[in-house]
Each structure stands twice: as C-alpha cells, then as structure tokens.
Amino acid sequence: MIELFLDSPAVFGGFLFVLGLLVGSFLNVVIHRIPKIMEQEFRQQCQLIDAPVDAPMPKVPTYNLIIPRSACPGCGHAISALENIPVISYLVLRGRCKACKTSISPRYPLIELLCATLTTIVGLHFGVTIAAIAAIMLTWSLISLVFIDADTYLLPDSITLPLLWLGLLFNLNNVFVPLDQAVIGAVAGYLALWSVYWLFKLITKKEGMGYGDFKLLAALGAWFGWQALPSIILLSSISGAVIGIALAILAKRGMGKPMPFGPYLGIAGWLTLLLGSSLQQLIFNGVPA
Structure with missing residues (x-):
C-alpha cells in the first residue's frame, strides 16, 4: 500500500479524500455531541452537589459519540447506514429526512467536503x-x-x-x-x-x-x-x-x-x-x- 501511494500521488490523493469524507461524517457527530456531553456531565455534577450524601446516583440515558445512533431531530427516525454515506446520501435524499421530509442542514455535507479537502491538501503536502x-x-x-x-x-x-x-x-x-x-x-x-x-x-x-x-x-x-x-x-x-x-x-x-x-x-x-x-x-x- 505504501509503495502504491509513493508511486501514484493520484491514488494517494483519492484515498485521502475518501478518508476525509468518512472522518468528516464522524466530525459532524463530534461537533454536535461533545457540547451536549459536557452539559450533561455538568448537570450531573450539580445534582450530586445538591443531593443528600446517601442518595442513589441518578440514572441518565447513555449519551456519547457512539450511543445513541444518529437520528432526525424532527421525528426521531434513526439514520441507517445507507442514509449516512457522506455527501452522497444528502444529495440522494435532496437534503431532507427520509421519514418526515424535514430539511437537513447543508452544513453536514459541507463539513464532510471541508474535511476531505483539507485532509487531501495536507496529506499531499507532506507526502507519505x-x-x-x-x-x-x-x-x-x-x-x-x-x-x-x-x-x-x-x-x-x-x-x-x-x-x-x-x-x-x-x-x-x-x-x-x-x-x-x-x-x-x-x-x-x-x-x-x-x-x-x-x-x-x-x-x-x-x-x-x-x-x-x-x-x-x-x-x-x-x-x-x-x-x-x-x-x-x-x-x-x-x-x-x-x-x-x-x-x-x-x-x-x-x-x-x-x-x-x-x-x-x-x-x-x-x-x-x-x-x-x-x-x-x-x-x-x-x-x-
């Protein structure tokens, strides 16, 4: 694989672009969820401070970068793997939820394209x-x-x-x-x-x-x-x-x-x-x- 990348910058650039698209899709999750995770942790800490010493730990739904699955904020429709293909799914769905037709922000594919473009630029700049x-x-x-x-x-x-x-x-x-x-x-x-x-x-x-x-x-x-x-x-x-x-x-x-x-x-x-x-x-x- 390394030899192929060294011999063909075009193949290396294509690999970087696809990798950037995939990671960009994950970065959309990171950007959306990390502030919410921080807020959840802050609220839990506040509850612990105000709660009696012997009070049981409050149970909260698991929420991290993996769980729960991404879903439409309008109707709660879980996003399937085919609906989560970077950029392509957005174009196929015409920027709308498959279930309720709520508009999906164009920011999601734009971040994917931005990540793919910048990943390709720096990868080709520094080489293998x-x-x-x-x-x-x-x-x-x-x-x-x-x-x-x-x-x-x-x-x-x-x-x-x-x-x-x-x-x-x-x-x-x-x-x-x-x-x-x-x-x-x-x-x-x-x-x-x-x-x-x-x-x-x-x-x-x-x-x-x-x-x-x-x-x-x-x-x-x-x-x-x-x-x-x-x-x-x-x-x-x-x-x-x-x-x-x-x-x-x-x-x-x-x-x-x-x-x-x-x-x-x-x-x-x-x-x-x-x-x-x-x-x-x-x-x-x-x-x-």
Missing part, C-alpha cells in the same frame, strides 16, 4: 510520512474545535489537552520542531493569552476570552514551537477583527456581542501547519521584492 499523519490528525482536531467554538463558545478540554500532548509526542522526533522549542511553545502559548486575559480583566472588569483559548494556543505552541506564536496570534487577531466587524455590520448585531476567538486561532494554526516559516516571513517582512 509521519508528518502527514500528524498533520492530518491536527487538521481533524482543528475542524472540530473551530465549529464547536463557533456554535457554543466552548473549546473542550477533551480535544485541546490531547492535542497539546500529541504535539509534544510528535516533536520528540523533531517532526515539526525540536522538543525544547515545542515545550517552550506550549508554556509561552498558554501564558501569552493568560496574561492578556488578566490585563484586560483588570482594566475593564470583564472577561475577554476563555481558558480554552489559552489551551488551544498552548497546543499550537507545542506543535510549531515558540517562534510560530507571534504570527499565529497576529494572524488570528487580524482575521478575527476583520470578520467580526463584517459580521457585526452584515448581521446588524452590534459590536458588543461576544465573539469566539478559537475559530481564528484554528485557522491561523492550520495555515502555519501548511506554510510554516513562509507565513511568518510574509506577515513580518512582507512579500519579497
């Missing part, structure tokens, strides 16, 4: 290497985090913390940067936004961002080293400001509404993965003459 495996895993994680934060203003520890450790583990073998730069990057990434958070809070008496943002930047520092942090912060800040102002104007929602920072960190992190030092040079030195 350990770096490609690492880059694809990072890409899948960032897609999940970007959409979860955009929906709920949450960056789950169940994704950000494993992502940090994965970055350090891959860099044990200098996959992206030497380990010492990765460790410093993780520490500096966390402290950079932590410091901004507390400075903003002391000045305004308000919270400007969440701790999930600190952990995501720490994870990106673990992957790309401390040298990449200035360009990641600058790019995410500029893109966040531009897109935030545009959304405020187009949606007429006002400038005071909170805006998640995680999606812009995720985009900046993925561009750093793909462009590396070229991105830093472009941002800080401009386009060479």
